[in-house]
Amino acid sequence: MRAQKPWLSLINKIKLIVMVVITVCLWAVFIAVQVPWMQGIVVWLAAITLATFIVSVSCATLEQGLDALELGLQNFKDGEFANQLTYQRADQLGWLCTLYNQTAEQLRREKQWIHQRELMLDKVLESSPQALLLINSNGVVVFSNLSARDLVMSNTRIEGLHLNQALEHAPAELQQAIGSAQDGLFNILNTSEEVQTWHLSTGQFLLNNQHHKLFILKQLTRELNRQEVAVWKKVIRIISHELNNSLGPMSSMLHSGKILSQGLNEPRLQRVFATIEERIKHLTAFVQGYGKFAKLPPPKLELIDWQSLINELAQQWQFVAPDSVPSSACYADNMQLQQLLINLLKNAHESGSCADKICLTIETQGRGVIVSVTDGGQGMSEQVMANALIPFYSTKATGSGLGLALCREIVEAHHGYLSLHNIYQQTEVVGLQVKIFLPCSDLPTQQCDSQV
Template sequence: MDPAETSAPPAAAAVKAPARWWRSWWRSLSPGRQDRFAALAPLASVLMFMAAIAVSFWYLRTEEIEREKEALKRDVEYAQQRVRLRLLERQEQVMRIARDLSNGDLTRSDFVGRAEALISQYPELQAITWIDERRRIRASHAAPTVTSNQLRVSGEVLKTGEAADLFRLARDMQQPVYSQPEAGSDDAAPLLQLQVPLSPQGKFGGVVLAEYSIDSLLRYATPTEVLARYAVTLIDGQGRTLAGTPLAPRHNALLPWTTRANEYEIPVSPVGNGLVLRAQAYRTSLGMVGSGLFWLVGTLSAMTTWMLIATWRHTRRRMQAQQALVAETNFRRAMENSILTGMRALDLEGRITYVNAAFCQMTGWTQEELIGQTPPYSYWPEAEYEKLHANLREELSGKTVPGGFQVRVRRKSGTLFDARLYVSPLIDARGQQTGWMTSMTDITEPNRVREQLTASHERFTIVLEALDASVSVAPLGSQELLFANRLYRQWFGSQTSGHLEMVAQAGVLPAHGGGVDGHEDDSLMGLLASDPLAHAHSENAEIYRPDLGKWLEVRSRYLNWVDGRLAQMVIATDITPRRQAEELAARQAERAESVSRLITMGEMASSVAHELNQPLTAISNYCSGMVSRIQGGQLSEEALLAALKKTAHQAQRAGQIIQRIRAFVKKSEPNRTLADVHEMVSEALELASIELRRHNVRLTHYVAARLPQVMADTILIEQVLINLMKNGAESIAQAQRPPALRSVELRVVPRQVDGCDVIEFSVQDTGRGLAPEVLAHLFEAFFSTKSEGMGIGLNLCRSIVESHHGRMHAENLYNADEVTGCRFSFWLPLANTAETTINSAATSTPGTIA
């Protein structure tokens, strides 16, 4: 044994064993059998290879035919759905016309207009006819391609045998009905008829007959990709071709079973079996298969295997690049469709080559309608053709504006909107310019807001300039004047000095604020809007400007300026006429009060004289008695002293009466002090009792004990009480009450009004009361129920009470339905409440905040 064979590995030995067996078997054959085997073995190999090739081709062909049939079935069903949707859309439009005719919303001219619009828009529609319930044609409109023998004339009646049978079927079913009538002549194109019944008020009122061109329906409703792959035809129920060209039979001697073309048929809904869509594949076999193909396959098998490996590796790299390209394309398309900016691409001649979804949404036109358009474009407004043509010429010439330019764009609906266009050159992969890319942004809303802001600013400026008040705004801690209207400029010029002087004089800011001396104060700089000072309420003050000779009412408010700084707005109004009127009114009121008191004392003159006559008579009597008794020597020293005391008392009483009357009459300036209610009432009672006794009226009074003091002018309040009690006595005298009912009652009690403690004064009489029309005008000036009255007494009384921050009220007293008298009441606040109110009012004096 060879040492090399003994050292061979077991695997190599296993491979060599069959080879040794094959050589031993071959050597054992005879030479003839070896020749036969040598000739048959390649033949058998070739036959086996050819058989394998044939079986492989047959199997692959069978699989391919099945796939073609599946693809054909899917494509035909898709085409059938497109045709069905086309028919349903036209049916819906015809049904709308029928519904409007049933409702009486369409006239004959309107019907012809609607029919003409539909026929011109949809080429498959050939004619639309309105037929009444007696089968008489009311109106009809047909396309120019309809032959003369297919036209329907208004006023004619449907002939029996054509649309009449379909008419009866539509009338019986009350549903849209399709039919495919027989062609009248060889040159007439087959038509598809649709009759939609009319139902005015639930009754049959005729039909709307729509006729379709089956050839146009096939041409425009079938997808172009289906027409490119198959021979598509429309046939009727008997197999006759209505539209399209079928394939001619093919002859194949080697594959006779492939003479019939691969085809598929499906009825077109909603027409039914009367209209069938058929598609035939253009190629259903591999063609002639010769022996050269088999040998070619055998020869190229090795090369194919080698090339397949190389191609697989190359294809793998291409697929990776293609997937990356698809992902990038999808990403860019998604990003492009999500942006709100419209994109439009133009070639160098101005033809639109691309628009994105946003551009279509802005204009209302679809991508198919826009691509390929040349100027003027459909979204250009007709009134601006020249301007837009000029812009386009500048755009194509390369004169682009960096900030873009604004144009008006017309939507498909006819509305206009403002847009801003930005243009940039479109460069291809080789660096050459192929056109221009334009981005369009809708700026209608920004323009509207800008116009509104401009108009608002103009209105604001006009109003402020026309104000009769001076308005100025200045930042805190600075001498810059942010705003000043016309009146401010007339008074103070364009400087901040007037603003700062008014602020300082009114006391709105601290003395150091405003930098009047020329140096800015930074103590208030940097205040935020949340600071309490920024939210302070407006403050008022009345100041006098000697340089203007005017009284000004200054109102101040802090605000946050547009740049974030805290500023102060000052509004100064000229109130000089008002102050002069107030001073004049005050002087007139004082004169009226004095006149009223004089009138009162004049009316009480006789009573006062009678009142003074008593102490003077007593003095005279005392003096006469003392003289007679002294002459008779009958007067002792003690009796003389007592008589002299009584005489002095009566003289003092007369002097007090005269002094009180003089003080009452000569009162001029108001003098509010802390007043005791009891003393004030006592003084008024003593003066009023004189008048009441003259009228034979009984006076009673009740004053609550321990009443707090009030802040009042005692003489003025006494005047009010005397007037009220005197009026009550006069009312009783006019009513001629009996002596038992002739009384006036004065009550002074504490009360609470709106949560505040007050002192209420009420004067109640037993007169005949006040009429309703008198109550309505009781406190008006120069209104009086007395023939000799001036009508200022009660008006002055109310003015005096209100000047003391009180209120006066009058009401009738009733016993059932009978008026038993009248009550006048008024109240005054207590001293602490009155001081608070007076101090608040005192702030309105010049130089203080009101």
């Protein structure tokens, strides 16, 4: 409720009291000594004028201080704490003004600190990878961050819109999950035909005496993939350990058997030994291949020379090279990147595609590089595409199921992502495209120092 300024100020009240006291005293004296009424009026007016003048002069400093306090409190009311009072007299009012100035300075510092914290909080919330939606009791969006606007496919701010309007262009799975308002996991098929796993958590609280609901959506696709790969690596290490424990004695016994059978002229025995040796070599290569996946070292970042990399790949595989390469600096592990592209080009040739249909493209996109390998093969069915990146999964009779899994591991070690897309001509699949996004981050300072 807004306070109203009283019509009679303190100084005017003092003047009125003085006038009343003088009037009562003078008329009592006039009555006692029987002063003529004309003279009494003149004396009374002179006394009133003199008293008013004396009170005005005496209370001028008091009025100045009170006006200063009034102005300062008006500033407080408007949330302005930067102004200071200039009343500096050594009296009680001066002490009040000094106390006011000290309070204003403290409030100004606290306001500045709170403002900085609000800016920091707003920056954190706006740039958070988690999608945040705050809805009031009327179902209107009062806050959304950038991730939330991207998730609901909105190019503009959605504050002030009803939740149903804000979700109008959002995926149906997201609308259903938010509509149920229950914590849990759900999947979204994005525009790149990738299945993303999201976790929704909700909360309710009072804000400005009004009930609000907060939706927090976190993408778990990468985390689930990381956990899945970690489990597979553990299984691979156990299998590799057991196989190595058996292959060592088998190789030793095979060598001993060859020595003991040197005097025997038995061709069938030689074929048995040759078969066993061939299978031991195959199992050894098998174990080494899986061990390479399970123990992939962290990438050693260096500046990538795309043209040199393309020339090296062209010596091993036939493909249509890109017309141009990105000019922006990109840091990655050159050996791992080369192994990644070798695997993809090998798969493209094994897809049954003609060599002139296999294309490698490299282009800049945002703060990263998109590397694509396209072939003219038969593409992938939904079931194969859903399992293609899982270790051990292969549709080839002699495949190890490690090629694409190793590619994904290399890409994610560089904080990028890999995706598979069928190429359609009308309704017929005419090929497969593998897309890789690599962020073009600067080389870390500590790594630069170590390389220097």
